[in-house]
Amino acid sequence: MPDALLTRILHLLMHLLTVVLLAPLIPGLITKVKARMAGRVGPPVFQLYYDLAKLARKQAVYSRTTTWVFLLGPVGTVAAMLAASLLVPFGHTPAPVAFEGDVILFAYLLGLSRFLTVLSALDTGSSFEGMGAAREVAFAALAEPALFLGFAALAKVSGSTSLTLMLGSLGVGSGAVTAPLILIIAGWSIVYLAENSRIPVDDPTTHLELTMIHEVMVLDHSGRPFALVLYGASLKLLVLSALLLDLMLPKAAHAWQDWARFFVGLGGLAGVVGLVESATARFQMTHVPRFLVAGILASAFAFLLLLV
Amino acid sequence: MHMLDLILVLSSIGAWAVSGLMSLGGGWKARLGTGLGVLGSLAAGVGAIRALAGAPPATLNVHLWGLPVRFELDALSAAFLVPLHLIGGLGLLYGREYWPEDLPKGAGRTLRFFYGTIIASMSLVFVVRQGILFLVVWELMAVSAFFLVSTEHERADVRRAGWVYLVSTHLGTLALTAMVILLGHRLGGFPWAPLRGASPAAVDGWILLLAFLGFGFKAGVFPLHFWLPGAHASAPSHVSAILSAVMLKTGIYGLLRVSSLLPAIPRGIGGTLLALGAFTAVFGIGNALAQRDYKRLLAYSSIENLGVIAMGVGLGWTGRATHDPWLVALGFGGALFHVWNHAVFKGLLFFGAGSVLHATGTRDMEVLGGLAARMPRTAWWIFPGVLAVAALPPFNAFLSEWFLYRGLFAALQRGYPWSAVVALVALALTGGLAAVAFARFYAVLFLGQPRSAAGQHAHDPSGVMLAPMAALAILCLALGLGSLLLLPMLDRVVAVIAPGAKPMLVSGMGRDLAWITGLEVLLLLLGGLALAWIRRSPRPDPALAPPTWDCGYAAGTTRMQYTGSSFADGWSVHLPGVRSHMRRIKGLFPKPLRFRTEVQDAMGDLLVAPRMAALAERLLWFRRLQPGFLSVYLLYVLLTLLGVFLWMLLRAQVLG
Numbered sequence: 001m002p003d004a005l006l007t008r009i010l011h012l013l014m015h016l017l018t019v020v021l022l023a024p025l026i027p028g029l030i031t032k033v034k035a036r037m038a039g040r041v042g043p044p045v046f047q048l049y050y051d052l053a054k055l056a057r058k059q060a061v062y063s064r065t066t067t068w069v070f071l072l073g074p075v076g077t078v079a080a081m082l083a084a085s086l087l088v089p090f091g092h093t094p095a096p097v098a099f100e101g102d103v104i105l106f107a108y109l110l111g112l113s114r115f116l117t118v119l120s121a122l123d124t125g126s127s128f129e130g131m132g133a134a135r136e137v138a139f140a141a142l143a144e145p146a147l148f149l150g151f152a153a154l155a156k157v158s159g160s161t162s163l164t165l166m167l168g169s170l171g172v173g174s175g176a177v178t179a180p181l182i183l184i185i186a187g188w189s190i191v192y193l194a195e196n197s198r199i200p201v202d203d204p205t206t207h208l209e210l211t212m213i214h215e216v217m218v219l220d221h222s223g224r225p226f227a228l229v230l231y232g233a234s235l236k237l238l239v240l241s242a243l244l245l246d247l248m249l250p251k252a253a254h255a256w257q258d259w260a261r262f263f264v265g266l267g268g269l270a271g272v273v274g275l276v277e278s279a280t281a282r283f284q285m286t287h288v289p290r291f292l293v294a295g296i297l298a299s300a301f302a303f304l305l306l307l308v
Numbered sequence: 309m310h311m312l313d314l315i316l317v318l319s320s321i322g323a324w325a326v327s328g329l330m331s332l333g334g335g336w337k338a339r340l341g342t343g344l345g346v347l348g349s350l351a352a353g354v355g356a357i358r359a360l361a362g363a364p365p366a367t368l369n370v371h372l373w374g375l376p377v378r379f380e381l382d383a384l385s386a387a388f389l390v391p392l393h394l395i396g397g398l399g400l401l402y403g404r405e406y407w408p409e410d411l412p413k414g415a416g417r418t419l420r421f422f423y424g425t426i427i428a429s430m431s432l433v434f435v436v437r438q439g440i441l442f443l444v445v446w447e448l449m450a451v452s453a454f455f456l457v458s459t460e461h462e463r464a465d466v467r468r469a470g471w472v473y474l475v476s477t478h479l480g481t482l483a484l485t486a487m488v489i490l491l492g493h494r495l496g497g498f499p500w501a502p503l504r505g506a507s508p509a510a511v512d513g514w515i516l517l518l519a520f521l522g523f524g525f526k527a528g529v530f531p532l533h534f535w536l537p538g539a540h541a542s543a544p545s546h547v548s549a550i551l552s553a554v555m556l557k558t559g560i561y562g563l564l565r566v567s568s569l570l571p572a573i574p575r576g577i578g579g580t581l582l583a584l585g586a587f588t589a590v591f592g593i594g595n596a597l598a599q600r601d602y603k604r605l606l607a608y609s610s611i612e613n614l615g616v617i618a619m620g621v622g623l624g625w626t627g628r629a630t631h632d633p634w635l636v637a638l639g640f641g642g643a644l645f646h647v648w649n650h651a652v653f654k655g656l657l658f659f660g661a662g663s664v665l666h667a668t669g670t671r672d673m674e675v676l677g678g679l680a681a682r683m684p685r686t687a688w689w690i691f692p693g694v695l696a697v698a699a700l701p702p703f704n705a706f707l708s709e710w711f712l713y714r715g716l717f718a719a720l721q722r723g724y725p726w727s728a729v730v731a732l733v734a735l736a737l738t739g740g741l742a743a744v745a746f747a748r749f750y751a752v753l754f755l756g757q758p759r760s761a762a763g764q765h766a767h768d769p770s771g772v773m774l775a776p777m778a779a780l781a782i783l784c785l786a787l788g789l790g791s792l793l794l795l796p797m798l799d800r801v802v803a804v805i806a807p808g809a810k811p812m813l814v815s816g817m818g819r820d821l822a823w824i825t826g827l828e829v830l831l832l833l834l835g836g837l838a839l840a841w842i843r844r845s846p847r848p849d850p851a852l853a854p855p856t857w858d859c860g861y862a863a864g865t866t867r868m869q870y871t872g873s874s875f876a877d878g879w880s881v882h883l884p885g886v887r888s889h890m891r892r893i894k895g896l897f898p899k900p901l902r903f904r905t906e907v908q909d910a911m912g913d914l915l916v917a918p919r920m921a922a923l924a925e926r927l928l929w930f931r932r933l934q935p936g937f938l939s940v941y942l943l944y945v946l947l948t949l950l951g952v953f954l955w956m957l958l959r960a961q962v963l964g
Contacts, residue, residue: 130870
């Protein structure tokens with residue numbers, strides 16, 4: 001059926017273009033919403049594109065302590081996130097790559113990018129970057145169980161361990177599993193904020209190194225490596241947004257309506273993050289684990305509901 | 309022709325034994341011994357790989373001292389012989405520089421002798437199919453390991469580690485002796501052959517329980533692990549590699565072999581092993597996080613990995629008990645794959661740790677740092693091992709854990725939710741903690757700047773030590789990308805472990821593994837592209853490179869770097885064995901304070917050691933029987949003889 005094949009190729013192209021080109025737009029949207037809420041005009045929504053273009057032309061500075069490991073963080077993050085983005089369905093369109101067990105590869109690709117970022121932070125020998133790395137791994141270890149318990153619950157519902165089947169066939173209002181679904185969405189929202197270092201867990205715009213988590217790990221990066229760091233972060237934001245949106249968006253009658261809903265949802269999610277960041281202050285560092293444990297409990301409770 | 313494979317393996321055993329004997333001589337004899345050992349490993353490797361590649365099992369029946377003895381090379385034996393001879397052969401080469409034979413005072417020669425005997429006896433463990441002889445070669449292996457562990461016996465901590473190991477391994481052998489006797493009753497004789505068509509009996513459960521006790525001590529499954537960290541840290545590094553990468557697996561081999569002889573597995577025992585494995589994995593990696601001694605850290609990580617393997621065996625047993633071929637394939641297949649992967653990356657990590665120890669002379673990671681600039685080749689070749697042990701793609705251990713995840717999700721669907729959920733969460737947690745532990749391992753040793761003079765002038769070892777590391781590092785990636793080729797081999801091994809099970813892995817996993825391999829290649833390509841893009845921009849002059857940005861503070865010292873302890877601070881405080889010592893700060897101008905932490909094993913040091921000491925106190929009573937006078941001992945001999953005579957006289961009446 002050449003017609004079906006053509007549609008698949010078109011969907012694949014849409015997917016790849018969204019990943020490669022659209023990702024840097026989301027942080028721009030969030031910043032714009034925050035600026036508007038604070039009564040400022042704020043930088044243009046395309047600011048990250050300009051930043052990336054500027055950084056690509058700049059010469060990088062490498063501290064004399066660093067070794068080849070220093071480059072692995074940015075390089076590994078972008079590569080792992082691009083590979084992971086192929087596994088996530090956008091809206092209800094199947095992901096370009098789907099097979100049984102791809103959810104585990106997805107989770108471990110996230111882990112790979114974090115591991116390499118931590119190593120490249122520790123390569124500088126700076127005490128601040130060490131601090132950021134220690135915090136990052138500590139909070140990630142709490143975010144991971146929430147993500148995994150959510151996956152286990154969805155695997156139980158859908159009878160599959162492929163992200164496309166686990167996420168693509170669901171959606172609020174699609175059936176009897178509404179209550180667990182809402183709990184998973186709650187748990188994953190916490191994971192989403194923590195993994196993307198947003199308020200109330202971390203503040204991407206803070207200027208005090210002592211209080212940073214993710215940002216302090218990349219203090220020494222500059223030029224093209226730093227461009228990759230920023231691009232990788234925006235990819236991660238896009239991929240995790242898609243994970244969350246797949247659970248929330250109802251399935252549309254036509255595939256292209258699904259795409260439209262997905263893009264609108266992406267903008268909406270960015271707006272919500274901007275609102276949350278405008279309305280809440282970040283937690284005291286010692287209180288962050290409690291917030292993350294709430295995420296674990298929500299996912300665990302969703303799983304328990306499915307067992308009984 | 310398949311008899312040739314068995315003959316290759318048996319002649320390799322002979323070569324290793326002779327190699328050990330020759331090394332006692334020193335000089336050209338030792339060099340010849342090394343050559344013989346390497347040849348032996350090659351021969352055994354060829355034989356074992358042929359057996360894995362589909363050659364039918366080869367059997368040899370002989371009579372030894374009037375007892376019928378069977379040697380057999382099947383896929384399961386071969387699956388364990390391959391890593392043994394890979395690490396064994398590479399370790400022999402590595403040891404040439406790591407522990408020169410004339411250093412110190414003959415310890416180099418005895419080290420080589422027992423190295424030869426441990427490889428020979430371990431190979432025999434994998435091919436002997438007779439209960440009594442199995443116990444003999446098992447004991448030979450255990451005693452060789454004792455002598456290897458106590459190579460540096462002039463140090464008190466090494467002697468203690470050696471003794472704890474010796475006592476533990478004999479407790480295990482005690483259970484195994486009982487197991488062999490029961491198994492002999494069940495099989496109707498000491499030669500081991502699968503019992504087909506028999507109905508399950510209650511004694512099967514007891515056999516498996518005793519096997520678990522005996523083999524569990526060797527495999528280091530919680531709570532039988534406490535001998536392991538000390539023994540593996542104290543041994544010379546290439547011996548640690550053999551102990552961690554292969555000898556622990558003899559416990560897993562034993563469990564798999566004994567269970568393959570039985571007609572069925574009782575229900576429930578698989579779930580128990582699954583839960584115990586899950587706990588072992590989390591316990592092992594949790595303790596690894598807190599260690600300052602980087603070789604102890606690696607030893608605790610071995611406990612974690614053996615826990616993961618035990619989870620696979622438990623899952624496979626659950627599958628056998630419930631006649632579920634999919635769980636059998638994923639459980640046993642994942643466990644075996646992880647046996648191979650762990651052998652490769654743990655061998656690599658211990659070789660790397662040995663290079664660091666060789667260059668710096670300290671096992672305390674907190675005084676090291678910045679070795680990547682001073683030992684660039686070691687830092688480069690050990691890196692794949694670090695990624696592999698954290699189970700990250702595209703390296704090998706990710707795939708074996710992926711098998712287990714698939715199996716656990718399948719168990720979840722089949723309706724064994726509790727053990728599956730506990731194990732799933734434990735496996736995810738283990739993966740996360742392993743990443744923390746090994747980011748800490750690599751960063752504290754190799755990255756940043758030296759924390760003391762110890763690592764200041766370290767340099768790379770020569771090619772003799774680097775080449776084995778390079779081989780294993782390449783294998784880590786090759787096994788990760790070439791896993792598709794291994795599936796038929798794993799299917800063959802699973803068919804031996806679970807007689808009658810259908811081969812499922814090639815048909816069930818082939819397509820998914822092809823996708824994973826494709827994505828992993830894509831990942832490497834994208835990484836390469838990104839790296840090339842960075843490299844294309846104008847590079848600054850290295851001579852003008854500034855110091856690290858320390859947030860405006862210009863007088864930073866190397867002591868301000870994050871240490872391993874501070875990196876793991878959020879975790880290690882929750883471990884039961886960690887004690888911190890610091891006085892409270894008092895007054896306005898406090899005096900300098902010292903802060904000290906010590907890490908003990910929750911099981912061995914806090915629970916077992918005090919009770920053993922109390923027991924030893926009680927047992928002192930028996931010293932009264934030994935007054936040291938010859939006449940008293942002669943009296944004992946007389947009394948014993950009288951007792952035997954009485955027994956002979958009265959036996960008929962007593963036994964009726």
